[in-house]
Amino acid sequence: MKIIADRRTCDGLGMCEAMAHEFFQVGEDGLVEVLDESPPEEHRELVNAAVDACPVAALRLQG
Numbered sequence: 001m002k003i004i005a006d007r008r009t010c011d012g013l014g015m016c017e018a019m020a021h022e023f024f025q026v027g028e029d030g031l032v033e034v035l036d037e038s039p040p041e042e043h044r045e046l047v048n049a050a051v052d053a054c055p056v057a058a059l060r061l062q063g
């Protein structure tokens, strides 16, 4: 699985970081940074929940 983040859409609201700080962080520029773009499969549920939590749909999972 691969995390795709659309930084043009991100509003820096930080829901993804709050849900899964191991994988997402709002950077100094106020936009999401993906800390691990290819998380281990065992984290799928957590990553999926964080992706779904984004209020502006800036995140998606591939694979």
Ligand code: SF4
Pocket (backbone or CB within 6 Å): 005, 009, 010, 011, 012, 013, 014, 015, 016, 017, 024, 026, 031, 032, 053, 054, 055, 056, 057, 058, 059
């Ligand atoms: S939840 Fe969405 S808008 Fe908020 S920081 Fe994450 S990607 Fe950006």
